[in-house]
Amino acid sequence: MENYQYTAVERFLRYVQIDTQSDPQSKANPSTEKQKDLSRLLVQELHEMGVTDAELDEWGYVYATLPANTDKANVPTICFCSHVDTSPDVTGAGVKPLIHKNWDGTDIELPERRAAGEPAQVIRVADHPDLKNQVGNDIITASGTTLLGADNKAGVAEIMDAAHYLLTHPDVKHGRIRLLFTPDEEVGRGTEKVDIQKLGADFGYTIDGEALGTLEDETFSADAVTITIQGVSTHPGFAKGKLENALKIAADLLASLPKDALSPETTEDKEGFVHPTRLEGNQDQAVVEFIIRDFTEAGLHEKETYLHNQLNDVLMAYPGSSAKFMVKQQYRNMKDVLDQHPAVVENALEAIRRVGLSAERRSIRGGTDGSRLSFMGLPCPNIFAGEHAFHSRQEWVSVQDMQAAVDVIVHVAQVWEERA
Numbered sequence: 001m002e003n004y005q006y007t008a009v010e011r012f013l014r015y016v017q018i019d020t021q022s023d024p025q026s027k028a029n030p031s032t033e034k035q036k037d038l039s040r041l042l043v044q045e046l047h048e049m050g051v052t053d054a055e056l057d058e059w060g061y062v063y064a065t066l067p068a069n070t071d072k073a074n075v076p077t078i079c080f081c082s083h084v085d086t087s088p089d090v091t092g093a094g095v096k097p098l099i100h101k102n103w104d105g106t107d108i109e110l111p112e113r114r115a116a117g118e119p120a121q122v123i124r125v126a127d128h129p130d131l132k133n134q135v136g137n138d139i140i141t142a143s144g145t146t147l148l149g150a151d152n153k154a155g156v157a158e159i160m161d162a163a164h165y166l167l168t169h170p171d172v173k174h175g176r177i178r179l180l181f182t183p184d185e186e187v188g189r190g191t192e193k194v195d196i197q198k199l200g201a202d203f204g205y206t207i208d209g210e211a212l213g214t215l216e217d218e219t220f221s222a223d224a225v226t227i228t229i230q231g232v233s234t235h236p237g238f239a240k241g242k243l244e245n246a247l248k249i250a251a252d253l254l255a256s257l258p259k260d261a262l263s264p265e266t267t268e269d270k271e272g273f274v275h276p277t278r279l280e281g282n283q284d285q286a287v288v289e290f291i292i293r294d295f296t297e298a299g300l301h302e303k304e305t306y307l308h309n310q311l312n313d314v315l316m317a318y319p320g321s322s323a324k325f326m327v328k329q330q331y332r333n334m335k336d337v338l339d340q341h342p343a344v345v346e347n348a349l350e351a352i353r354r355v356g357l358s359a360e361r362r363s364i365r366g367g368t369d370g371s372r373l374s375f376m377g378l379p380c381p382n383i384f385a386g387e388h389a390f391h392s393r394q395e396w397v398s399v400q401d402m403q404a405a406v407d408v409i410v411h412v413a414q415v416w417e418e419r420a
Contacts, residue, residue, distance in 0.1 A: 001407055007164055008402045012097075012140070012157035015041075016149035019093040022085035022187045029193055030060035030085070030183035038084045038156075042181055045160065049167050051179075059193035060084075060183035066166055068176040075175025075420040079201035079378065080162070080409060081369055082155035082208060083185035086147060087391040096143040099399070105135040110144030110393070120144070123394045130211055130388055131396075138399040148395035150387035154402055155207035156181060158385060162409035174413035175420065180204075182369055188224075188330050191372040203344045204380035205412060206370040208387075212401045213357035216364040216382040217338045217345050219371045220272070222330035223300050225290040227253070227311060232320040233284035244318045246286035250279055252314045253288065262303070270363065272299050274307055295333055295363065331367045334381065337374040344379045347419065351411035352383075355404055383408060 018038045023031040030036065039056050046054035046064050054064035062084075068075060086092040100108055107124045114120040121144035125131050131139075142148040159179060166172055178201045182190040185208075209216050231246030254276055260266055267273050272294030280287050290307065294300045308325050315321060338345055345361070352359040370380035386401030 001165065001410065004165060006161055006403045006406060008157045008161035008406050009140070009399050011045075011160050012150075012153055012402065015153040015157055016095045016097050019095075020085050020149075021088055021092040022184045024088055024187040029189075031187055031189065032085075035085050035183040036060050039181060039183070042084075042156070042160065046163070046179075049164055051163070051167070061194060062179070062181035063198065064179040066163055066174070066177040066179070068174065069170055070173040070175060070417050072175070072417065072420050075417050076202035077176040077178060077200060078413060078416055079178040079180055079199060079204035079380075080159045081180040081182065081204055081206045081373070081380070082159055082385070083152045083182045083190050083369060084156060085183050085186050086149045086153070087151065087186045089391040090147040090393055091145075092147055092149055095146045095149055097148065098141050098143055100139040100141065103134055103137055103139045105132075108139065108141060108396075110141055112143040112145050114144075121393050123389070123396060128389060128394070128396075133212070134398050137401075139396055140399065141396045142393060144393060147391065147393060148397070150385070150395050150397040151390035152185065152208045152385065152387070154387045154397050154405070155385035158207055158402055158405040158409060161406045165406065165410055166413065172410065172414060173417045175417050177413060185369050190369040191376060194373070194376070196376050196378060199378070201378055203341065204370065204373055204378045205348060206368045206373075206380060206382045207385045207405060207409065208368050208370075209364070209382045209384035210386075210388055212384060212386060212404060213352055214360045214362050214384045215345065215348050215352065216362050216368075218295065218335040218363040219331070219333055219367045220293040220295060220365060221297055221300055221333045222367055223292045223304065224328045224330055225292055225304060225307060226326045226328070227288045227290070228324040228326070229281070229286045229288070230322050231284055231286070231318070243283065244321045245283045246281055246321070247283060249314060249318055249321055250281065250286040250288050252317070253311055254279070256310045256314060262306075268365075270295050272303060274303050291330070293365075297332070331371040332375055334371045334374040337379050338381055341379040343419075345381055347415045348381060348383055348408075348412055351408050351415050354411045354415075355407045357404065383412075
């Protein structure tokens, strides 16, 4: 892609300034209407590129098509997918992106908090080992009080730029390509209303990964557990020997969890965890929500059994109280599906190599829309977008990694056409 004037960064800087934070407590679809603000802009930009069928549906999904330009009739339809929402963990309102050009390898101070007289937010190289590969590159960060939104607006911008490239370079042969931009990935509902038949793709790729050159073909399997504790409520002035405070029961349950194992902050690699995410209630009733993660279903069930046993042990000290233990499946390890379709991974690895990168297969300690899409009939591994330190004020991405991701998307389309 020599002499190509990339548009990914220009688009990215525009997209991150649109607040698209999703809301895990909302029952609406999408969970926040403001996500559609970016989705409407994407449809507008696609129309300006000449993509006539780009549309935003009532659920907040953007669908669009790049028609095939090859004479081959048997090229599979490929989908490229990214999500428009940002994490509920850190505010995404008022993002002020900064470009640290020709970065010199030193810690990056984000200025806004210091300007307000607060301790500075600093991206320390010692805490971000992938930064060591970025010396001389242009690093994009937020200003210190918000997340950046590279997860996953970097992927959105890269797909949009790749579409722009393919539409302006008809000599690059490819089959039919479908684009899909989803809401609510960050709250586990990114594919809830996807119309797979309407999408009409054979294989897909989410562009939502981290380090340059990586492809993720394995994710956690995931369940959610909701524990509803029913205590014994009475007036606190007359409570001796009667009151069983549901909040204290919940606190005892949380305190019973190990401090040195089984949590996100104490596990790595293929280790799973039990992670409390929300506590709400009063002395009468309390609700504790957990996410359970493991790379195997057997591991999930083992951790759920452990948590249930801990709950039962705690309740023994509260004979008048009870609890409901509800498990909800969230997603499953995409590798179970992808192993049945090796070409979808191999073609992506070939595309990464053609860009001149060392292709690396990885497992991800998380999930993507691709996890669910794979089990919905669209085998869908995850290609790097260059995003790092997601869900934090220290989030960053490099200009050069974003442009490499654009190159990879284009080459993926070419490889499928060549090998058809």
